[in-house]
Structure formats: structure tokens, C-alpha cells
Amino acid sequence: MKNITTMLKHSALLLVLLAFFITSCKQKNEESTTTNESLDVNIEKYTLDNGLTVVLHTDTSDPVVAVALTTHVGSAREVKGRTGFAHLFEHLLFLESENLGRGGLDAMSARIGGSGANGSTNRDRTNYYQTVPNDALEKMIWAEADKLGYFINTVTQPVLAKEKQVVKNEKRQGVDNQPYGHEDYVIDRNLYPENHPYHWQVIGSLEDLQNATLEDVKQFYGKYYTPRNTVLTIAGDFEKAQAKEWIEKYFGEIPTGEKLEEQSVPAVALANSKRLMYEDNFARLPQLSMTWPGVKQYSKDYYALNMLVRYMSDGKAAPLNQVLIDSLNMATRVSMRNNSGELAGDVKLTVRAFEEVDLDSVHDAVMNTFANYNQNPITSEALERIKTQNETQFYRGLSSVLGKGFQLAQYEIFAGDAAFINKDLENIKSVTVNDVNRVFKKYIKDKPYIATSFVPRGASSLALKDSKMATVVEEVIVNNANDNVDPNVVATYEKTPSSFDRSIEPAYGAEPSLKVPEVWTDSLSSGIKIYGITNDEVPLVTFNMEIAGGQLLEPADKAGAARLTALLMLKGTQDKSVQQLEEALDDLGTSINIFAGNESVTTTGTTLARNYDKTMELVEEILLQPRWDEEEFEILKKQALSAIEEQLGNPNAIASSKYYKALYGDDHVLSHSGLGTVETVGSLSINDLKQYYATAMAPSNTSFMVVGDIDQDSIGQSLTSLNERWTTVGMEIPVYDPAPAISEPIVLFYDVPGAKQSVLRFGNPSISAMHPDYYAVEVMNYRLGGGGFASQLMQQLREAKGYTYGIGSRFTGNEDLGEFTLSSGVRSNVTLESTALIRNILRNYANSYSDQDLEVTKSYMVKSSAREYETAGAKLQLLNTMQSFDKPADYALQQQQYVRNLTVEQVKVLAQQYINPDAMYYVIVGDAATQFERLKQLNIKNIKLIK
Template structure:
């Protein structure tokens, strides 16, 4: 399920990005840009049982989104009974009285849809997006778990999800650098008993001690219709939708009345300073948090602006002091987190390696002094507001985004139409407001501070810090818990109709691929475009072939540094001036390196596309080569590389690539480079790379949005005229699968709470005729939540938060990979399960599984063209592999024509578990020895660079 953090950040993004303009016509009929109110049309009503219903029609795509938000997050829990809201989110995906075990995901995928849920401190939400013909089915599913679920919550089902949630905690918290930070902050910011005193994921001991009776009581209190908001958005008819909602939800009985929670803001009597030696961190990190105010208050809006002004961009005082002047860090971060009950203002600084956090603390207060002296300008306020319009349109570009927004406004503001007031509140923020909230909440006020430092680096903590009582799980032998199930028939809750009958779906929407256009510029740039007029924005990308392929193995990382330096000013604009120009347009421009290309991506309002493209011309054709910024970029990159060495997932990815591609292939080297290679790179290396390898002859421009072909090409005239073509030769690196045995490789991460598993070998390129058929073949093995490996390792065993298999490939052969992060004491068994499942899959699948695969893949095409981002991806795939505009039709025919015999033949051709590399990154002391007895052709211990080490060098 979705983590509370990702969902919360989505909610913050939706709430923050609401400063909008609309156009109106003057007396001559011409459009003028004037500020106007904007609202999303909706109808709200209430069922007799208390369920709030919000309907929003959007017929731009043949899909519907259903979101149900319950007024229950971790804020409704009690000390000693934490994690219940999140645990119950998981339980609601298991089974209900009329929907079988694990059928929620399978039925939605079978209909071509997707679903998930999320829990955060203030709420829980469940959602589905499906083709419109499946609307009644998702109402049946959602209503069944709202009103007809609790009788199915058995000991075994509950125990399984306890295990899954504990693995989620291990993956997100225990096995991550700085993972325990929020626990320490909240425990010390909020007093015992305050609803924000604990984490959404809960305490491990509480999760382990929870009982079925606890869960039943929690469900009865908080998961009734009178504590929920249902939002339906998309392509439907109002009267038909209302009738379905009444049929499926109207008969569900009210439950206990839930009293609204009132704000519980807190104050600190004194500053609290704590430290923790972090098992995974390679650099020290300082967090400072001040208590503020709840959401939707005038001060909350001003605090959002304050965070942006003091930390974001080259003008920010934190950046000037900590990055430019003192070289203490390469990045500064601050944000205000105003929630339903209380608010927090955060500053988070991950220091450069071996920098002392007491110096970082002193630097933060120097930055405050600078801020007090320089103040806030009208231009600061203007540039922040400028970006919010674009963010708003991005947030409502999908029916799901609108569903979330309407639901959250209804729950927290009591009105789905609160958007207009929210916008006005943002527009009212002044520079005086920003200074006022700084003086009220931050200046000379007590705070909570944490110093997280690498193991053995106590000298780096801030002064006067005390040890935080972080509890870390001990690695123990896996002991399977046996739960005896009473074979009792599930008692069915009475209903006005037979809920065991799944609604028929009718005919699925026909494939309708948006019309695209192409063009070629005189200097060789190929152009692909799609006009989509749903929101007044444009998304675009310029793809320059080469990227990491053009790196010299002896100076690896030049391409990556190139994309960073190109965004640091132009000949006529300083880095600060370029940054402000982009922000004042409400645009975003990013440049990054992939294995095979350098990409410039942009997002802007249609009315500002011309000015945005002028900046693209400057960035591309007039680089500044700023020596001071280059030094900062190198420091930042080296810091990132060092930190990645402590992240088990990054270690696994790097070693896996080295094992499969071999030292002679550039893909065995990380795109970012190594510490040594980056240190050796000079700015002249970047200039040489630019001179030799940037050319329109190997470039393709993609544009999607509210812009036609004529206007798009008109705004490319500058690049066409000014950018001359040159010949660029991209190196070829032959690669093939030459593995002839099953090899087990183990990388030691002492005391790791999970093991990262990557299994596979070189497979085939995206351009191979078998590539897409192989993807179809893989779907039931591990290409979806309902894949065999996930159903066993997560749903049956409870060993992991997720397991998957996939084929990757471009013009260069990619890999077949099976992967997961599993509880440490299940490592050996999990590897064996992967191996067995890959082997068994070659025996063929059932007719039912093949039908499921076909339905899931074909019907999901209804969701494939909804947003500009989706369409941009389609254009990039077309151009990268020279595919026809209707290539998705060809993919559909491959799916529909797949037979059991073809499926089996593909599995036998591309899956051979006896010749794969089996990589495990985890705790060698407890997990390595067992693999010598598991029948592998060879078993090797490797270091984090993928080099073999002797067993005596590892503490066992």
C-alpha cells in the first residue's frame, strides 16, 4: 500500500499548488490574462447513513476514479495501541464477506484498473481508477469492505498482515539511513498521549501485540459511512452513478459517532537536543523542528512561504551560508508541515562527510541573522506564487488528483469547494506576513534538534545532545507462527440484494490512441507532438542521444556532471538570475543523464511556452561554465556517492550491474561516477564532452499540451537556426548472456534488518521482436501485485512488503530481474522461493491466468493516455525505438493473440534459473553460511564494489 509519507506529500502538493488564473475575453473577444476565481465543478450530497458523496464529471477519458477517505489516521490511536490505522488499511485489501481472499487486487487488475490506499497521521484513503465500464464493480468492492468485512478478519489473515506491515517498517525505517529520525522528533516534540506522539507505521511491539479483538473494535469505531467521504470523478452519468451509490452504500448502517478532533497545538518550554549513531548513515544529519500551527490558518500559509524563502534556491540565506560560504553541505531543506491538529517547521541539513553538526547549527543561526537583515522582497513573494499555478494544473490533470483534492477538502475543511478560499488565502500572503511568522514561531524560540551521525563518529554531534532511546530490532532465527483456524462458516451480514453476485461490466472502452504529429527541422532535430487541451500547460523534453554511453570509463561521470553544470547559469545570466527567470515564469526545467541519453525536461503554462523555450536556447547554446558552481557540484556528487554506499538498495543495484554487464561495459559503472573518477574530472572535461557530443543530429524534441503543431514549431525556430549539426559517434558495447551456472553472491551490510535480493541475467533489448511478448509472459510471474512471487512472499508468507520480476531493455540488451527486500531471517527461504517459482513457471500457466493477463493489459490501455506526462512518455518511446504512431495497437494484438503454447515457449526461452546470478545484500554474520548448502554452483562473498573478499575478513 502507499506509504503515509508519499500520500501526505501528494496531499501537501495538492493543497499548496492552488494559486490560479483563468482567461476571460475583453470587449473585442480577445483573451486577456486576468486573475479569476477557479473551482472544480462538483455536486455534494449526503446519504441517510451519513456518507458524504461528491461527484465530479470529466469525460475527457473513458475512465472513472473512486476515492473513499475515512476520518481516521494514526491520530485516532492510543499509546500502546499504535499502528492500527495503517494495519487496518492493509486488512481492508484482504477479503470481505462477498469478495474472496486476495481478490480485490486481482479483480481490479482484471478490469484494467489500478488501486491502492494510504494512511497518514490525519486520515486513510482507498482509491481505484478503472475503465468506465467497471464503475459498478468498484462500488461493489468498496461497499463490501465498508459494510461487510469484519466477519472475515481471522487470526491467520490478521497475522499475515502484521508480518507485512512489520516488513514495511523494516524496509522504510530500520534498513534506511536516518530512518528513525521522525520517531525521535515526534517523541520529543509532542507530549505523551498527544495524537502525533507516535509514527503512523506504529511501534513494532504494538504491531506484534495487537489482537483481532483490537482490530474489530477499531473498525467498528471509525470505518462507518458516517465517518467517510466518497468521491467519484470521471466519465459517468450523474443519475446512473447516484442510483449505484444508493444501492451499494445506502443500506450500510451507521456506526459509532466520531467526534471531530480539535486542534492541539503545542509549545516547548525548552530546547531538546538528541543524538543517534546510525547504522546506515555515512554523513551526519541535523534536524531542527519548531512547533507552529494547524492547517488552513493564515499563519500556516505564511510559514509555507518562509520555508521556501530561507532554504530554496541560490538566494536563500541557508544556501548562502551553509553551501557557498562554509562548505558544510551541498543542499539545504526547510518546510512547514501544518496538519489537522498541529504544525511543525522543519530544517533538515545532511552535512558533507565528516563536517561537525555544531558548525551546521551555528551556520543555521548565521543564516537567520542574514534573513533578518535582508528581509523579504515583493519579488520573493511573486516568484513563489508564480509556480503555484502550474502546480495546480498538474495536480488536477488526472481524475485521481481531482478525487483526492475534493475528498481532502471535504474532510478537513468541510467543503469540497474550499479550493476558492484556499487560493485566496495563498494570494493574501505578504512579505510582512512572512517576517511576522518568523518572529512569532522561529526567532529565539525553543526547538527539538537531532544529530544523526555514522557509527563511531560521536565527535560530530551537536553540543549538549543526549542519547535518543531508539530501539533497534534484534536479528533472530525465523520461527514460523502457526495459527489454528476454526473452520467456521462466515456469518453474512444481511443485505437487500445478493452481494455474492459480481456486477457485470459490459463492453470495455475501445482503444483510442491520441493523434500525434511529427516534423524534422533543417538542422536534424526530429519533433514529435500531441495537442491536448484539458489544462493550459505544456510538457516537453529534448532527448540528446549518448549520455552515459559517451563516458570514458577512466573518467566516469562526466555526462552526469554535464547535466548539472548546464543548469548553472548562461553567458548572460548568473546561476541566480537563471533560477529566478525560470521561477517567475511558473516553469520547471530539469536536465539529467540516463544510460543512453541526456534529457532536458520542461513544464510550463501555455502562455509562457515561448519565454520558456528562449531559456532552453540559452541553457543549451550558451553555457556559463561557472567554476565556482562546478566545485559545488563535484562536492554534492561525491557526497551523494558516499551516502549511496550505505544504502543497501543502491549497493545491490551497482553490484548487480557489474556482475551482469562485466567490467568492459560502461553500464557496469554507475552513471554518477565514483568518488575517485568525479574527483579527477575537470571543467575542461565537461567542455570537451559538450563540444564533441551535443548535436541536433542526435536529438529529438517531444511536446504535449495545449499547443498546436504550428505554434510548437514556431517556438523551435531559434534552436533550428542557432544550433548547427555535427557528427557524433556513439560507442557500441556488445553484450550477451554468457552465464553458464547459478552463482550466489553475497554483499555484507552488518546488522541489516532486511536482505535485498536481485536475481537474473542479461536478456534482450527493447527492439527485439520478442521483448513485448516476454513482458506479457512475465506478467503473472511477477509483473503485477497479483504475480506469483508477490502472492507467495508477501501475501502467503508475510516475508516482504513486495516482490516482483521484470524485463528491462533499450536498444541495448537489458536484464531479466527478480527482486525483493525480505526480512533478514527469511533470506535463504526467500531466495529458494524465487528460484522455484521461476523454474515452475516454465511448466506453463492456466487458461484462467492467461485470461487474467490479457484482461489486465488490454483493458488498462483506457488509462494510458490521461495526462500530458503519460503522452510525453508515449512520444519518447515512439522516437527512441522508431515505432509507428499506432504501436500500442500492435501491442494489443500481441496480447490478444498469446496462446498457452506461446506463453510456455517464451518462458522456456527466456527464464533459466540454473544460469542466473543470485545477489543478496544483507547481514553476512547470520545469513551467508546457509547458501553453501543450497545447491548453487558457486557461492562468493563480495564487497560493496563487487570484488570478492575472503571469509576471514568478515565478522561472522
């Protein structure tokens, strides 16, 4: 993506199940409608004369519209030596076009209240998307057409040079500086032949990116970015006839482009298994992956393979989990996935082992599990449970108009027509036990595979025997080695002719009004508070049961108890084993998670509306009758200790840990993560968890928030038994003093030798969420670092300098505490320059804040509110804000009015009061050998290496 590259492995599940609600047509301009018990979804598909395929779907539930432009080009269209072009274009297309001017869609997005223009690239396609208030639809159509037909002249050598740096930063952040980050690179180079288009990574190589010429880039764009190779999808609340006029006006005269030949490659086959190993600079635990050649998406065996991998690794009953985690206790996590693309696919099993576990023993256990499958294959009951879960996942995918638009384009490009969904549904429904057993024998059993052992530095003895050292290209850190980019260079070019003046931005349509959902509240005699919103767009109910306390109620020497208690509560009940509980949930199509945070333990759930009452019976059983299984406790405890060990090798986790320790001090409850420490977790007993449960899990501290296809009376009835039976008296939640302020800058550097990026966490204590200025400082921060590509930090460090892939700042807080934090990852050789530039931006922010800054802020804050409550998650956030901070249901309208009345002078006062770079912690995690001494040029007195 523009914000993170995603090598999407297309999800069969969601795509297949769209068949429940979409029927498209093969004939131009023909419209069809399908009604499913709670859905009435309309789809229209047609083709412009120049070959552009258009898919329209109307949904009037919210005053928003999603626009997505999907081009049938991914990394598979590249050639060796010129990799990464598809993803590079995903970046370039946001910067400028002939008629939008500098800043392009990013600048416009902020003005129109969009969700943030974004994109993603995988092996087979690139897409660009955004959800906007429906008054901006014509603007979006105008802007997307400018990308497709009026863009390439704006790409000059300086533009290309700068964006190369951004993409390389993305690779450093997502691959080079991550544990196991090079694994896919090693697998794909050895699974796919050298001439196969899946042989290289979507993001490409640093060398190829650096060598890309302007002419290379223009030829790539001219060949693939054409109407006949593109699908435009529009979904949401809009007038279809008007949209068609705009589409014809803005897209209709773009030249068709050349017809592309369909790609065809031989099926991937391995003559023998290969074993490779790599000593990972960041990994703290050994990891084994085994990857087999698979199948194309939508091919005959694609569906059965999806069922097989889910059965083998998902849930307590999964054979691989039973052996590797429960029986042999050698792994902290196991996953098996079917990754299918347009041209080929693979089946990948990944096992993250515990510290010092020999991966040969893991491999033997895997092979024994597969051998046992022949005698104990998947049952019809297990297969049906998997299919039932699919229905809930499908409805969750309908929560946004953007999600629908994505999938329509997916079918259109890769299945040949959205009408294929009918066949898709037939295929998934027709999968049998025999099919699953057949694909196991055809693709997995006794078949060659790629085995990769990624082990900690110096632990090669843990790798599979007879493994060869994998080839991985490591970047050498050289200070000031990259091209300097002049952000002030303005591109000069001859504009592409058009039949009308495209430089005139279309006007807004009728301004939508914020639709605040009707909220109902209630309270029960036990103290449970209820907040609800009825929403019947899809037949789902989604809920959060939040019990205040969480980490704040842990004794200092029992850190990690809240998290382990939450996890253990899902490991069976007094009447059900773990497997029986999971099967009961699966039978209902219900997903439930329990997690502990700083301030609460939260149970989240999503279920089919028809199964809500049965789901709540299980929730009550989970809450009131935990099993307290000793074996499960020991497994979870060992996994927690491994997770703590893993964090010690992750630069981002290290940065957060050191930052909060600096902020709050070593002894504060918030100075460590919810995982706890090696010492505290190591000493925990199951009785400690029982004690935490008995004092912290109380109805008087509980809020139940629910959104979905259900009414208030039904909610109250569903909680009657829980209300009567839950009698725990909770302890009072302690109030913590704010973190102490500092009066000077302090630089704390943590050494990760060989780090390709420096991770930055800068900040200081600030106001709590209950402070009257809290929303005001959030608004003030929008143009500093809270507005994504509309912020100064992003514009100067990424867009102007190419120092980083992303940077942002935010105010966070709870009822008692708060902080201001700036986060980024910058390439190692500009650690000093980035820190100095950030300090200057912070120093000058108040004085430089302008009328234009305020105009953009107001436009975004007011207009984006049209998207405020589109999804179930957004509606739950409304309820959570109401209960956490005692806000009225229409607080968003009040915030709108505050923003409308805001002045430049008020913002400047806020910035001067709450942004102070000369009283701030500067926590940096990076390569000390090359960067620490350079930081002394900042002339900060207090600078030191920390451990």
C-alpha cells in the same frame, strides 16, 4: 501506502490552488460549475441518509474513472500501546471482503484493467483509490461498499498474523534499513508530548503490531470505518444519474455508525530546546535537523509559513542555500518544510552535511542565517515569484482524475466543506511580506526546537555538543523467530445480511475504446526530430528534449561527466547568473530539469502555455550558452562525491551496483551508476565537461517531444532560432556487446552488518528492446512478477508467507542490451527461505501457467489500455516509445491485438526460453553473520562473499 507508507504532510499549495477550478456547495444535491479560461469543472456533493458524503466530478477527456474512499481515521486516532492500527487496516482492506472473496480488490483490479488498487495512511486519514476503465465503475462502487460494510468478518487470526508480518516488513524496508530512517521517530517522540496523538509514527511499532489482538482490530474498525466518517469521491467519464443509483444501492443500507467526537489537543509548546544524537548504521554523512512547533493546516499562519520555508531553502537565492552550500561549502543539501496536520504541525529544517563536517558548525551557520534574516527579509518580488510558481504546480495537479478526487476529499474532511476553497484562495493571495516576517519571529526566531544529529556509526564526535543519545528500538535478528502462516486456511464466518445478493459481481458497462492521441511529427534541418500531441485540457505545455548518448558517450576514465555536465548546464548562462536564471524561470511559472541517464541527456520542462515561447528562449540559452562557472562546478563535484559516499551505506544502492557489476563486468560503461566513481569524479575538471558537451550534445542526436495546449506550427516557430544556431556535430554512439551469459547459478553476498532486511537482486542478461520477442516477454512476465499483486511472486512471498513487503520482476532493455531482473527486500531471518521459494517459482512458472493466468493477463492488458494516455506524462511516454524504438503512433492497438491472440502454449514457450533460475546471478545484500552460512543449504556450488 499498501506499496509504501506515506506520512503525508498535506501540501498547502496544491490544495489552495484548487480554488481556481472548483466550486462546491453546502446544500445537499446542489450542483455548481466554475469556468476558468481553459477549464470547465463540475462538482456535485451530497449526503446519503446514513451519513456517507459523496463528491462527484465528471471529466470526459478519457474513458476512465477514479474512485476513492477516504476515511477520517489515521494514526492520531490510536492510543499508546496500540499504534499502527490505521495503517494495518489499509493493508487488511485489500485482502478479502465477504462478497469479493479471497484476493479482494487486488484480484479484481487485475481483471478489470485498473491502475492497481492502492491506499495511503497519514496521521489524520486513510484513503483507498484506483483508476479504472469506465466500464468497471459499478464494479468499483460494489467493491468499495463491500470494504465499508461487509468486510470485518473476513479478518481471522491467520489473516491478521500474516498481515502483521507484511507491515513489519514495510517498516524494516522503509525505516529500519534506511539511512536516517529513525529520524522522524526521534523528533516526534520529543516534540510531541507522550499523550499527544502525533507522538508515535503512522506505521506504529513492531511490538505494538505484534501485540494487536483480533478483538482490538475489530473494535477499531467498528468505531471508525462507518459511512458518517467517510467520503466517497468519483471523478472521470461517467453518467452521474446512473452512478447515484449505484451508490445508493451498494452503500445505502450500511449502518451509519457512532458519531465521533472531534479531537482537540493543546497547542504544542517547548520550554527549552532539546539536543539528541543517534549513530546510524546506514548513514555515511552527518545530518542535522531542527524542528520547531508549527500550526494546524488551514489556520491563520499556515499560509505565511508555507511561503517562509520555501523562500528560506528553495533555489539559488534561498538564504540557507547561499550560506550552507555556496558560501561555507559545508552541506550537500538543505531543505525546510512546513508540515501541518489536522491537530498540529511542525517546521523542519534538514541539512545533510559533507563527510566529517562538525554539525556544531552547521548549527552556527543556520543560526547566523536566521539572524541575518532580520536585516534582509523576504522581498515582495521574491514572494510574487513563489506565488507564480504555484499556478503551474496547480495545473500539473489536474493531469489526472484521481488527483482531483484526492483533493476534493481532503477539503471535505479537513476544511469542513469543499466550498472552503474560496477562502483558501483568498488566504494564499493575501499573504504579505509582513505576514512572512511575522511568522518567522513568532515560530522560528529565538524559539526552542528539537535538534537531532544523525551521524555515521563511530562518528559521535560530529554531533552537536551536549546532545543526549536518542532512544531507538532496534530489532534483533533471530532466525525462524516469526510466526509461521498457513496460506491455505480459509476463513469461515457468517455473512452480513443484505437486502439483495451482494455476491453477484456487477456486469461490465459498454467497453471503452482506446483513444490514441493524434500525433504529429516533423524534422528540422539541424537534425532535430519533433513529436507532438496537442492537448488543451489544462493551459500547460510539457516537453522533453532528449539528446541520445548520455553515459554511453563517457570515456571510461571520465565516468560521471555526463551527469555533472547536465547539472552544470542549469547553473547559469553566459548572460545570466544561476540566481538570475532561476528568477527568470520562476517569473514564467516554469520548471526545467536536465539529467543524464545511461543513454541520453534529457531536458524536461513544464510551463504555462502563455509563457511557452519565452520558456523556449531560455531553453535555447541554457543549451547553447552554458556559463561553465568554476565555483558551481566545484560545488557539484563535491556533492557528487558525497552522493557516491552515501550510496555505500544504502543497501538498495549497493545491491544494484553489485548486480550490474556481476552482469556486465567491472569495465563496462553500465557496470557503475551515472554518478561515476570516487576516482573518476575526483579527477574530473571543468574542461572534461566542456569536452563532453562539445562532442555529445548535438542536434543530430536530439528528439523534441511536446504535449500540451499548443499547435504544431507554434512548436516549429519556437525552435527556429535553436535550429539555426545549434551546429554541433555529434559523435557516433557506440554499440556495446550484450552481457555474457552464464550457465550456472552464482550467489554473491555483500555484508551489511546488522541489516534488518536482505536486499535481493536476481537476474541474468536477456534480450534487447528491439528483439521481436520483447513485448511478448513483458506480457509473459505479468503473472510472474510484473503484475504487482496479480503476480505469483507477490502472492507467494508477501500474501502467503509474509516474507516481504514487495517483490517484482521485469525485463528491461535498450537498442542493444537487455536483462531480466527480480528485486525485493525480505526480512533477514528468511533470506534462505525466500531465495529457495523464488527459485521454485521460477522453475515451475512455465509448467504451471494456466488458462486462468492467460485470462487475467489478457483482461488486464487489454482493458488497462483505456488508461494508456490519460496524463501528459503518459502522452510523452507514447512519443518517447515512438522515437526510441521506431514504433507507429498506434502501436498500443497492435499490442492489444497480439494479446488477444496469445495462447497458453505460446506463453509457456516464452517462459521456458527466457526464465532460467539455474543460469542466474543471485546478489544478496544483508547481514552475513546470521545469513551467509545458511545460504549454503541452497546447494549452489558458486557462493561467495564479495566486497
